[in-house]
Amino acid sequence: MPQRLANKAALITGAGSGIGLESSLLFAQEGANVLLVDINLAAAQKGAALIQERFPNVKALAVHADVGKEDDIKGAVDLAVAEFGRLDVMFNNAGIMHPADDHALNTEEKIWDLTMQINVKGVWWGCKYAIMAMRKNPVDEERGLRVGGSIINTASFVALMGAATPQLAYTASKGAVLSMTRELAMVHAREGIRLNSLCPGPLKTPLLMDFLNTPEKKERRLVHLPMGRFGEAVELAKAALFLASDDSSYMTGTDFKVDGGLTSCYVTPVGEPTLQPPTSLI
Template sequence: MPGRLENKVALITGAGSGIGLEASFLFAREGCKVVCADINGKAGVAAVERITSAYPSSAKFVKVDVGKEADVAAAVAFAEREFGALHIVFNNAGIMHSADDNAETTEETVWDLTMQINVKGVWWGCKHALPALRRAGGGSVINTASFVAVRGAATPQLAYTTSKGAVLAMTRELAVIHARENIRFNALCPGPIRTPLLMDFLNTEDKKQRRLVHVPMGRFGEAIEQANAALFLASDESSFITGTDFVVDGGLTAAYVTPEGETMTKCPHVNFSGV
């Protein structure tokens, strides 16, 4: 039985870990040729080795700093050169800076770096992929945003939240512009996920609980759960879906407050600002 991405070629940024790693393996399992792009060469090579040990000749690595436009353009060219076409782009790479906080304390260097990678990096991924997707007769672009693109975060992270709101708005605009070209754009909006990126940011038990108290399912999501959502958006099963904020968040954005959260917000020593 053919895979859900049979005869497709995908470029996935941030493929060395977390959601990008799980998506790369899953896409290959479904018959896709995958270009694994990451700034971390060791992690990217390891990702390709993991994939090709199960699905030979299905993945290649390219080192990419998405904060540099030339790197992003080169990755698109690499995908077409190595696999003959490009049908799927998963602009997944991003950062969450440990010094990111509120409007008064977040430094300008942190703000600028976050925008460079999380916003410009996605823009360049879309910009340079478009000609290749046209040559392929259409395709799917998935941009990783976040639940904080539609809700404020309980833990201050102003630059990150702002960047993900920009990704969501950008995705909607591009979806409308290119809808008649058979090129779809959707924003994947994960809830709190157990990835190194988030766990490094939520570096105390208090910070973790401040996040989890808002999740009706009461747990962090897993990277593979986001990868499964990305697979759906990449596949022809979602052929009439474009311009969405595809939220995969354990019910977080559906809830005003969970029963546990109602109890904890009454504790005078705990500040749950952002509920």
């Protein structure tokens, strides 16, 4: 079976852990050259080294970047184009869920502003510079269409429904990601540039587990999950691969939900067997 991202170039933010790391490994396995971007350079470098060890036929690089700084994102995109010759996939995955994020009465303005800077402005800048790079990709002579590319923005199920545990800034920021993705998808559809949001349900990643830091908070989330478990980062990586590849060539502007059924369920089934999560790629 041909590799789904053969000869393509991908940039993934938040690539040092969780969804970003699993996606970096999976994209490389499918033939992509990958630039792993993270504020934790050591973690990104470790991921790049793992890719080179497992998939020596592709190129993997790591770079430090704070997605809350426009110059850092521009520099990362420029580096990807300089090293790989093009940019085909931009996965704006980096984000924060601050432990001090709460409801409207308790959330401080500085927490709100920090969350918006990273989760909203960071995605905006990622889309902006990726679009500029993708516009330079060649034209498919057979179809007479520009190759364009795929931009994937990590949103959340809380952008579609209220969160049971208050996290106002995070929820608002992810709603903004959905709206921004839809509009950009419409604006750039005729350029062959597809934009889709990935909406994870609750995942067993450090970002969420650090927030759900008590048994009560964890149970408050689990009670709403039909599958009876938190998702795994590798499950979201597989969804990101689908959106990155030509398998989703007729999809743009979507809110792609990978949430264990959470947003479709009113009452959670009780007493049913729990499905076992897949094994991580790491």
